[in-house]
Amino acid sequence: xxxxxxxxxxxxxxxxxxxxxxxxxxxxxxxxxxxxxxxxxxxxxxxxxxxxxxxxxxxxxxxxxxxxxxxxxxxxxxxxxxxxxxxxxxxxxxxxxxxxxxxxxxxxxxxxxxxxxxxxxxxxxxxxxxxxxxxxxxxxxxxxxxxxxxxxxxxxxxxxxxxxxxxxxxxxxxxxxxxxxxxxxxxxxxxxxxxxxxxxxxxxxxxxxxxxxxxxxxxxxxxxxxxxxxxxxxxxxxxxxxxxxxxxxxxxxxxxxxxxxxxxxxxxxxxxx
Numbered sequence: 410x411x412x413x414x415x416x417x418x419x420x421x422x423x424x425x426x427x428x429x430x431x432x433x434x435x436x437x438x439x440x441x442x443x444x445x446x447x448x449x450x451x452x453x454x455x456x457x458x459x460x461x462x463x464x465x466x467x468x469x470x471x472x473x474x475x476x477x478x479x480x481x482x483x484x485x486x487x488x489x490x491x492x493x494x495x496x497x498x499x500x501x502x503x504x505x506x507x508x509x510x511x512x513x514x515x516x517x518x519x520x521x522x523x524x525x526x527x528x529x530x531x532x533x534x535x536x537x538x539x540x541x542x543x544x545x546x547x548x549x550x551x552x553x554x555x556x557x558x559x560x561x562x563x564x565x566x567x568x569x570x571x572x573x574x575x576x577x578x579x580x581x582x583x584x585x586x587x588x589x590x591x592x593x594x595x596x597x598x599x600x601x602x603x604x605x606x607x608x609x610x611x612x613x614x615x616x617x618x619x620x621x622x623x624x625x626x627x628x629x630x631x632x633x634x635x636x637x638x639x640x641x642x643x644x645x646x647x648x649x650x651x652x653x654x655x656x657x658x659x660x661x662x663x664x665x666x667x668x669x670x671x672x673x674x675x676x677x678x679x680x681x682x
Contacts, residue, residue: 416664418625422618426594427608428536428572431621433493435611436604437480443603444480448489450584451532451570459484481512487528488512495661496643497537505531505567513565528564534591536661537643538571545574573652592652641671648672 416424425432437444438461445459460483480491490508494501508531516527540547547569551561570579575588583598590601611617640661647657654672658665 418622421625422612422621425612425621426591427604428493428495428591428594430493430495431617431624432608432611434480435617436607437491439611440603440607443600443607444482444491446600447587448482448491448532450581450587452530452568453581456484456487483516483527487530488516489530489532491532492534494533494535494537496640497535497539497646501533501535501539501569502567505533509565509567526564529566531567533567533569535569535571536573537646538574539569543574544571545578546570573647577651593656644668644671 427433427436437447441459441461444461445456448454448459449456461480480489482489482491490512498504509529512529512531513526516529517523517525549567549569550565551563553559553561570588572588572591576585576592579585579588583600586598586601587604590596590604594605596602596605640663643661644657644663648654648668654665654668657663658668661668
């Protein structure tokens, strides 16, 4: 078998779209109106105004694990964390739980009552379907197991959007157009036209490019430490949902040859009873 030709960081930068974690982070953090509108169409709510947290991490005490939130947003009574997740790391539900807890600790000041906790939303935009139930959106809140209907009403919600399915099945033309743009880089509405411009602007920044190169080096170390499995699973999920091999390669920063190898391995693997 011919050795795979790995894309250089420069090539990855040239090919990067909104489906790239780094570009998504830059666009959403630096274009508050776009971030606000995205939250509105994803959650089907209206937001008067938002504040995007300028700190990149939320630190707890010395012995606790701090977290970096991609896009941490607050309005008057609610808070939102938006994460673009390219691969299935096998721990997204636990990560969502931890993020929600840390956000609560960060938002409740000393002396405040628990009732003053803001409504919180953890939003994962995933390129791989981690639940395999065929639903484009999975929303979770605490509910009584015994009767299946009594809600805890703690105002804590976790939302998982699976981009390949959302681009085909989700209700709302604007929302569907956003996911279509995420998957294909083809704009079809005023909002996605704006996003395309914001992506191009982000990629013209020499500082962004320098940061991306550093981010890519760290990602390469993580990849070598055993995370290729997650990327392979994402590639298989995309392919199973009808995404082209070329677009899979762009979204995951892989070569077309490597994606073809992964999906062919899946096709040749025996079916287990």
